[in-house]
Amino acid sequence: MPTANPDATDQENELFAEVDPSGRFGRYEELLGHGAVKMVYRAFDLEEGREVAWNQIRLNKFSGSPFIISKIHSEIELLKNLKNDNIIVMYHFWKDTDHNILNFITEACASGNLREYRKKHRHVSIKALKKWSRQILQGLDFLHTHDPCVIHRDLNCSNIFINGNVGKVKIGDLGLATIVGKSHAAHSVLGTPEYMAPELYEENYTELVDVYSFGMCLIEMATLEIPYSECDSLAKLYKIVTSGKKPQAFNRVSDPELKAFIERCVGRPRARPSAAELLKDPFLSDYDENDLDS
Known part of the structure; x- marks a missing residue:
């Protein structure tokens, strides 16, 4: 042999x-x-x-x-x-x-991360964004409903990866994720500031911080702009984020349905839906699972 x-x-x-x-x-x-x-x-x-x-x-x-x-x-x-x-x-x-x-x-994913992939392919349809969104939400739902619950805490387009030949999207960079008990509450601050939910800065948050970060990812996926890039210091960024003000890039999201979907993702914690609830959102309702293989 x-x-x-x-x-x-x-x-x-x-x-x-x-x-x-x-x-x-x-x-x-x-x-x-x-x-x-x-x-x-x-x-x-x-x-x-x-x-x-x-x-x-x-x-x-x-x-x-x-x-x-x-x-x-x-x-x-x-x-x-x-x-x-x-x-x-x-x-x-x-x-x-x-x-x-x-x-x-x-x-390793063949096409690298979603940020670089999106820069290479600047003309992407709403249908493609829906495909990516659904897969990201499925990954988040898996983490959030796991026993014990896993909060990613650092979700952004540089740690979402893609195999472009099949359009398969995967969440990575789980090395700084946190495991929480039945209360689903966490208390330490880690993450990429532009994508961090306001309550994360207050050191008292749940898995819904990942849904907020997903909303910021959608803004970047739609506009090719990193959210809050208009802020030239962490102090300014902190002030704007904790006041609830959306990034300027949000105003450049042209599709009204996508814009409304993002608004749900980045709302205040009590109004913010879970990943499972977002998967049932009307924005994704015309999405066919079989499209993943098409």
Whole structure:
């Protein structure tokens, strides 16, 4: 029975900047994305012969908060077991104690994130936005109805991923998600400021903060503008968001039905619908599930 050439494996290893302790995953130097506390690199799964994403969270950013470090560990362990068509799969995680880095391997989507994909394809129909919206909401509904409830907390177009050849959309970047109990209440502040719901700043919120962030994603998907880009400081952004004022980009959403749908998503917490309720919204009522495969 033929076997793989061991010399080929050695040559492949030379291309890797790093290999995980098990020897299964190799990381390339190529950066796929980065945030305040995380870097994402292109990587390869030697066992399955597929490209993957190698995520690194630099724990020294939380050096003064051992509770947060412990929480990130336990939550990533739980997230590894989340299985849903619209959630990026996590394959493996481990801690690099020498460099104080938490590494985790996730699936890679061929077309990258929705922000970059949308920039490449500037003319997108309302029908396409509905397809993407429904899949994002299905992913959020899965997280929010999971036991225990999972709140993403950092949903934005740079961590929603797409396989463009089939139009499949998946939520990623769950490394900073939080797990909450039956009260569905959380109290720590993490996220991308332009997408954060007002109540998140008040450190008392539920999974509905993800619905608000989804509404901001829709504004970006429709206008190609990052919400609140008119704010030149975090102080101004905080003041406008907590006052309930919508971003200027919202006024440039031309479709009235889409605009009304976004308004529902970004309303005050008590008036804001759940992901499950939004899936039944009239805006999505003419959407056919079979269209996903068309």
